[in-house]
Amino acid sequence: MNKGRLIVFSAPSGCGKGTMLKEICRDDNYYFSVSATTREPRNGEVDGVNYRFITHDEFMSLIDSGNMLEYAEYCSNLYGTPLDKVKEELAKGKNVILEIEVVGAMKVRELRPDALFIFAVPPSLKELERRLRDRGTETEEVIQARIAKAKEEIPYASKYDYVIVNDVLEKAVEDFKAVINAESFKAENSAELLEEVIKNA
Numbered sequence: 001m002n003k004g005r006l007i008v009f010s011a012p013s014g015c016g017k018g019t020m021l022k023e024i025c026r027d028d029n030y031y032f033s034v035s036a037t038t039r040e041p042r043n044g045e046v047d048g049v050n051y052r053f054i055t056h057d058e059f060m061s062l063i064d065s066g067n068m069l070e071y072a073e074y075c076s077n078l079y080g081t082p083l084d085k086v087k088e089e090l091a092k093g094k095n096v097i098l099e100i101e102v103v104g105a106m107k108v109r110e111l112r113p114d115a116l117f118i119f120a121v122p123p124s125l126k127e128l129e130r131r132l133r134d135r136g137t138e139t140e141e142v143i144q145a146r147i148a149k150a151k152e153e154i155p156y157a158s159k160y161d162y163v164i165v166n167d168v169l170e171k172a173v174e175d176f177k178a179v180i181n182a183e184s185f186k187a188e189n190s191a192e193l194l195e196e197v198i199k200n201a
């Protein structure tokens with residue numbers, strides 16, 4: 001069986017990447033990696049589904065035991081990718097999506113150069129601010145911090161393999177899938193297929 005592909009997906013907070021991922025992960029070939037975080041749950045967020053909400057001490061012991069693929073601090077909270085589930089799902093042949101910020105993404109770039117890196121941007125910062133306000137889950141202070149963060153993050157997009165604009169959700173999801181599809185046809189990812197072709201001569 002083919003091993004799944006590790007996909008790193010980043011976008012500024014409020015860009016709509018959560019909604020995009022919900023659509024993408026309806027497909028059984030994809031697995032959304034549930035990160036661990038020390039952030040408080042937002043209204044409606046479920047432990048083990050959106051994040052594993054853990055204490056600072058629990059987070060530190062995951063790092064100490066070598067069970068974190070990467071981690072980073074973002075707006076005063078820690079976020080990290082537990083390694084066990086990622087390995088397990090890749091071995092099952094699933095495409096595993098890490099929805100992580102840019103610092104963690106750059107660490108994964110070093111550790112796993114075979115991963116695919118996709119960055120989503122909003123059509124404009126003005127639209128990002130409107131979406132953050134519409135979400136209604138953050139204070140004005142947090143909204144301003146996240147916009148400032150978006151300005152820092154967007155230039156990192158040039159270090160990714162693909163950039164997608166999330167203006168209309170359906171189009172952004174379609175574009176994401178088109179990227180994955182195109183990647184699967186790359187010659188460097190076709191070793192197994194070519195072996196089969198030759199074997200069946």
Ligand code: 5GP
Nearest residue numbers: 013035071072074079080081099100101104
């Ligand atoms: P939020 O608090 O809006 O859910 O997430 C804040 C930021 O943390 C987002 O940019 C999100 O992509 C990032 N993030 C979520 N999980 C992880 C993770 O496991 N590692 C890293 N490095 N960033 C993460």
